Amino acid sequence: MSFFAFSSPQVARRAFLGKSGLLLSGTAIALLSGREVLAKQAGGSKAGDVRILNTALSAELEAVAAYQVGAESGLLEKPVLALAGQFQGHHKEHADVLAKTIRKLGGKAVEAKSKYAFPTEGLKNQADVLRFAAGLEKGAVSAYLGAVPLFQQRDLAKAAASILGDEAMHWAVLRQALGENPVPSAFVS
Amino acid sequence: MLEGAVLLAALAAGDPQAGEAVYSRCLACHSLEVNRTGPKHCGVFGRRAGSVPGYDYSPAMKRSKLVWNEKTLDRFLADPGKTVPGTTMTYAGVPDAKERADLIAYLRQESAAARCGK
Numbered sequence: 001m002s003f004f005a006f007s008s009p010q011v012a013r014r015a016f017l018g019k020s021g022l023l024l025s026g027t028a029i030a031l032l033s034g035r036e037v038l039a040k041q042a043g044g045s046k047a048g049d050v051r052i053l054n055t056a057l058s059a060e061l062e063a064v065a066a067y068q069v070g071a072e073s074g075l076l077e078k079p080v081l082a083l084a085g086q087f088q089g090h091h092k093e094h095a096d097v098l099a100k101t102i103r104k105l106g107g108k109a110v111e112a113k114s115k116y117a118f119p120t121e122g123l124k125n126q127a128d129v130l131r132f133a134a135g136l137e138k139g140a141v142s143a144y145l146g147a148v149p150l151f152q153q154r155d156l157a158k159a160a161a162s163i164l165g166d167e168a169m170h171w172a173v174l175r176q177a178l179g180e181n182p183v184p185s186a187f188v189s
Numbered sequence: 190m191l192e193g194a195v196l197l198a199a200l201a202a203g204d205p206q207a208g209e210a211v212y213s214r215c216l217a218c219h220s221l222e223v224n225r226t227g228p229k230h231c232g233v234f235g236r237r238a239g240s241v242p243g244y245d246y247s248p249a250m251k252r253s254k255l256v257w258n259e260k261t262l263d264r265f266l267a268d269p270g271k272t273v274p275g276t277t278m279t280y281a282g283v284p285d286a287k288e289r290a291d292l293i294a295y296l297r298q299e300s301a302a303a304r305c306g307k
Contacts, residue, residue, distance in 0.1 A: 051279055059217045
């Protein structure tokens with residue numbers, strides 16, 4: 001399959017993952033390095049940040065489940081299936097880091113639901129699955145964009161922006177796979 | 190008074206087609222038909238905030254006493270955290286009044302559609 005406009009899907013994945021791996025490492029370091037400044041946060045602002053992180057965690061856990069639905073649909077060709085697995089892995093990493101950060105801040109991390117409802121009846125072919133995933137990723141970009149300015153702790157805002165970048169890359173790759181303009185505008189909203 | 194008139198005019202002019210594009214920003218957490226990270230939107234008009242069965246709302250939303258209509262949705266969507274401090278909708282909001290009007294028009298249209306059981 002040649003939809004990624006790379007010489008092969010493997011090359012595309014290597015190129016993509018190499019970059020996103022750097023971003024996620026930075027996020028993990030920023031969130032988990034035991035920053036004293038986190039401990040200095042006042043109770044009120046810390047509770048607000050925990051609330052933001054928990055909403056993000058809930059959405060990340062749902063994204064992990066959604067990619068699982070796609071992976072188990074039997075509709076994805078092998079290279080696309082592998083890519084979906086990689087993207088799901090990113091969401092798992094996001095969720096792990098978010099949960100650890102919530103606990104570090106003294107909060108209680110939300111847990112994955114035992115069951116999620118997805119519009120599986122509308123998924124008839126690979127394009128449907130890709131379009132569904134692209135919609136979730138676009139929504140994730142918007143969600144993080146709307147969350148970044150709310151953080152009291154700037155390190156958390158920076159880390160959320162790093163995750164936003166990763167979600168935006170997912171969205172672009174999925175749009176490319178659908179034959180759409182991968183980067184339709186200069187700004188996201 | 191004038192501000193209210195401007196608001197009503199903007200809400201009346203909402204374009205549901207444009208609103209669908211705005212709604213795409215909500216899709217990481219919401220859908221029309223089912224509860225996800227956020228509550229479902231089918232039936233939102235006339236519903237008391239914090240009252241969808243099976244959805245675990247924040248205490249703040251349950252206490253808000255809001256009833257969702259064009260006006261309350263517009264206020265909430267402009268700045269969720271300011272309108273309902275403590276809400277788990279930790280999103281800065283939709284600052285553009287026309288975009289909010291479009292989004293509300295879309296929600297109004299879809300609430301009356303077949304997929305919402307109408």
